[in-house]
Amino acid sequence: MEESEPYEDLINPLPTVPFGGSPPPLHQYKGFWFRKQTIQGLLATHDHFVPLPTDVLLCSFQKTGTTWLKSLLFSIINRHLKDSLLSINPHFLIPSLELTMYTDGKPQSPLFIEKTSSSCRILSTHLPYQLLPPSVKDSDCKIVYITRNPKDFIVSFWHFMVSNKHHHPVSLEEAVDGICTGVLPGGPYFNHVLGYWKERLEGPSKRVFFLTYEDLKRNTAGHVRRLGEFLGCPFGVDDENEVDEIVRICSFDTMRNVEVNKDEKLLGAMGKSISLVPFSLKSLFRKGEVGDHENYLSQEMIECIDKVAKEKLSGSGLNLG
Known part of the structure; x- marks a missing residue:
């Protein structure tokens, strides 16, 4: 008899929609859209993950600066090991809860290199705050969230x-429609952002460090110092060279030119890689520029996204450009 997949009884009845023109579909779970495997990882995280009070959780929507922030957080917390980033991709140093540690709906053996100089674990997730495990919400672990101009x-x-050749074709028009309607992997985008923004405003003092990709680009050194303070490992007045070195090693130009990050081979999951979804390390480093949408989006697309952003963010005090 064929063994049923984890959480099959919970996932199969969920509403589904196609995305990208072909299977697998997106499943709606508690107001958000995910691939089936992501929901399996989410549910397993709820069932098994127990955070430590010293944990740091890097939270983000995909493609909003996650790779850059992983390299910065690793370097800030493990300063004498920052050169590791010149030979190891940051995703191998900081695992994802639902995509690495609890893939296939159950806990996995670590698929990452345990390389640390402190008792602080750095973990990451693309889950919205609304769907984080209660164990995380009730813990003292710190959250760093990054977002970006939509x-x-x-x-x-x-x-x-x-x-990434594994992905089903998605046109730019379909992608824009996805952010405007909320139907894209991990979406709705604005609900994801607002969940962490609300927790930053209303949650326990100094629990959430909320920053934008644009602000991080504008003043990287200043945010490295602020993050050090937030994480309990501040830089002294004489540590300017240390801060500058972290900024240099973690910069887009440095990371893009590291040999390991030029790898075009697709990395799979389940013991072979760092994610449920195969991707090449090279695909993580394209441009990293602010305002690049002007080279691709039509005026109609821009107006659509701006209209939705204005509606969704109205009254929140948050402006994402």
Whole structure:
């Protein structure tokens, strides 16, 4: 008898929609859209993950600066090991809860290199705050969240989808429609952002460090210092060279030119890689520019996204450009 997949009884009845023109579909779970395997990882995370009070959780929507922030957080917390980033991709140093640690609906053996100089674990997730395990919400672990101008995000997301051959074809028009309707993997995008923004405003003091990709680009050194303070490992007044070195090693130009990050081979899951969804390391480093959407989006697309952003973010005090 064929063994049933984990959480099959919970997932199969969920509403589904196609995305990208062909299977697998997206499943709606508690207001958000995910691939089936992501929901399996989400549910397993709820059932099994027990955070430590010293944990740092890097939270983000995909393609909003996750790889860059992983390299920065690793370097800030493990300063004398920052050169590891010149030979190891940051996704191998900081695992994802639902995509690495609890893939296939059950806990996995670590698929990443355990390389740390502190008792602080750094973990990542693309889950919205609304769907984080209660164990996380009730813990003292710190959360660092990064988001991005939605127009730049959707262009980066679209390029990532088409650059990795495993993905089903997604046109730019379909991607823009996805962010405007909320129907895209992990979406709705604005609900995801607002979940962490609300927790930053209303949650326990100093629990959430919320930043935008644009602000991080504008003043990387200043945010490295602020993150050090937030994480309990501050930089002293005489540590300017240390901060500058972290900024240099973690910069887009440095990371893109590291040999390991030029790898075009698709990395799979389940003991072979760092994610449920195969992708090449090279696809993580395209441009990293602010305002790149102007090179791709039509005026009609821009107006659509701006209209939805204005409606969704109204009254929140948050402006994403």
